[in-house]
Amino acid sequence: MPNMSLKKNPMPEQDPLVRNKNFLEVAKGYTADMAIDEAMRCLNCKNKPCVSGCPVNVRIPEFIEKVAEGDFDGAYEIITSTNSLPAVCGRVCPQESQCEGKCVRGIKGEPVGIGRLERFVADYHLEKASKEEAKTVEIPKPNGHKVAVIGSGPAGLTCAGDLARMGYEVTIFEAFHKAGGVLVYGIPEFRLPKAIVQNEIDNLTAIGVKIVTNAVIGRAMSVDELFEEGFEAVFIGSGAGLPQFMKIPGENLLGVYSANEYLTRINLMKAYLPEYDTPIKKAKRVAVVGGGNVAMDAARCAKRMGAEEVYIVYRRSMEELPARKEEVHHAMEEEIIFKLLNNPVAVLGDENGRVRGLECVQMELGEPDESGRRRPVEIKGSNFVLDVDAVIMSIGTSPNPLIKSTTEGLETNKKGCIVANEDGATSREGVFAGGDAVTGAATVILAMGAGKKAAESIDEYIKNK
Numbered sequence: 001m002p003n004m005s006l007k008k009n010p011m012p013e014q015d016p017l018v019r020n021k022n023f024l025e026v027a028k029g030y031t032a033d034m035a036i037d038e039a040m041r042c043l044n045c046k047n048k049p050c051v052s053g054c055p056v057n058v059r060i061p062e063f064i065e066k067v068a069e070g071d072f073d074g075a076y077e078i079i080t081s082t083n084s085l086p087a088v089c090g091r092v093c094p095q096e097s098q099c100e101g102k103c104v105r106g107i108k109g110e111p112v113g114i115g116r117l118e119r120f121v122a123d124y125h126l127e128k129a130s131k132e133e134a135k136t137v138e139i140p141k142p143n144g145h146k147v148a149v150i151g152s153g154p155a156g157l158t159c160a161g162d163l164a165r166m167g168y169e170v171t172i173f174e175a176f177h178k179a180g181g182v183l184v185y186g187i188p189e190f191r192l193p194k195a196i197v198q199n200e201i202d203n204l205t206a207i208g209v210k211i212v213t214n215a216v217i218g219r220a221m222s223v224d225e226l227f228e229e230g231f232e233a234v235f236i237g238s239g240a241g242l243p244q245f246m247k248i249p250g251e252n253l254l255g256v257y258s259a260n261e262y263l264t265r266i267n268l269m270k271a272y273l274p275e276y277d278t279p280i281k282k283a284k285r286v287a288v289v290g291g292g293n294v295a296m297d298a299a300r301c302a303k304r305m306g307a308e309e310v311y312i313v314y315r316r317s318m319e320e321l322p323a324r325k326e327e328v329h330h331a332m333e334e335e336i337i338f339k340l341l342n343n344p345v346a347v348l349g350d351e352n353g354r355v356r357g358l359e360c361v362q363m364e365l366g367e368p369d370e371s372g373r374r375r376p377v378e379i380k381g382s383n384f385v386l387d388v389d390a391v392i393m394s395i396g397t398s399p400n401p402l403i404k405s406t407t408e409g410l411e412t413n414k415k416g417c418i419v420a421n422e423d424g425a426t427s428r429e430g431v432f433a434g435g436d437a438v439t440g441a442a443t444v445i446l447a448m449g450a451g452k453k454a455a456e457s458i459d460e461y462i463k464n465k
Helices: 032-039 060-069 072-080 086-092 114-131 154-165 194-206 223-228 259-267 293-304 325-333 402-406 444-464
Strands: 146-150 169-173 210-212 233-236 256-258 285-289 309-314 337-340 342-349 355-368 374-378 384-386 390-393 431-433
Touching (some): 032 060, 032 114, 060 072, 060 114, 086 194, 086 444, 154 169, 154 194, 154 233, 154 444, 223 233, 233 444, 256 259, 259 293, 285 293, 293 309, 293 325, 293 390, 431 444
Parallel strands (some): 146 169, 146 233, 169 210, 233 431, 256 390, 285 309, 309 337
Antiparallel strands (some): 342 355, 355 374, 355 384
């Protein structure tokens, strides 16, 4: 019998004032009973609107039906038939604007907790697999063709996994010393444990995907040289890791970080662990400039690194804040201070060249701009100084120009993004691209969707060739 409750089963979480001092995962996950009860809220709609909201087309009602029956193994098989990274997606996808945003249960109440159920199923499978003896993994039959993938973030991992299952010999080239891309350097441990990411990567290497780390394509090897090495197609999923700054006075002072640098030092280089020697400033008062998910991650990390006060400085109001509502809610619970309708105009320094404050000006909202959001307008004479000793800039990123500058015939747009059609094909024959390298900074699941489409296009391209 369906569960007609208007509310989702709440997610068990750490206490906010405990978790803002540690890097353990915030959400504890559903129990089996909670997952079954939540799954029974699904009406199993005939036209499946939730599936249309998923960039990788997870067969959502089908896997939820299996959860409701208590068949968690069956649910995992259904999810992984289209999704290579279920434990990741269940944690970091913006379900509220995708699958759950289409759920009919959301019309008169809360939608089914699709993301929470996906996470439960993936975690159940991982826990069960860890208790069982190692099983022989069935490696797909080789088809005799080789494909190179540049970047081991969500787009690259998805593309590589799908191609490997088709029988391709796939090699991923990763610039960092560890695979995972933004999943390991960008998203904090308390949102996405790195052991979860490593498990998903291990699942891919088990079916034959090769990963070469410390390989900067464009320096160590060019795209042309990859073709010379026998690769018949190349997928570029190198992300958008080049930080942007405001170009205001004082951005070169000691104590000013890009969010990418700050998060990489903490997440990939483990600055939060005492046994690691990663240099990072232990600040007392931190200002994070920006209002997206990355800004929330940086602010919450700063709090956990020991800052007494952490501010989100954003030039629009709460209504226009682009971060996920869940992330904003968690940040507020963890005592992050929101300084909305404020915009920095200068970073102030002391006699030693270190940050001593952030000068801001108050804003008000005017007419809507081209994005549809009301344009922030400066209030003259409203300047004030925020007393901080570190500033983290989180106002966006763009693709690294290295690959485009070393690859002849590869078209890019004025923002430095690679131009590719909806199937991932670029202006260069045999070269495909997807994810943030094409769109600019976006979500994990959209990058995965792009990797999935590109894998299909590469398969078709090589077969036709």
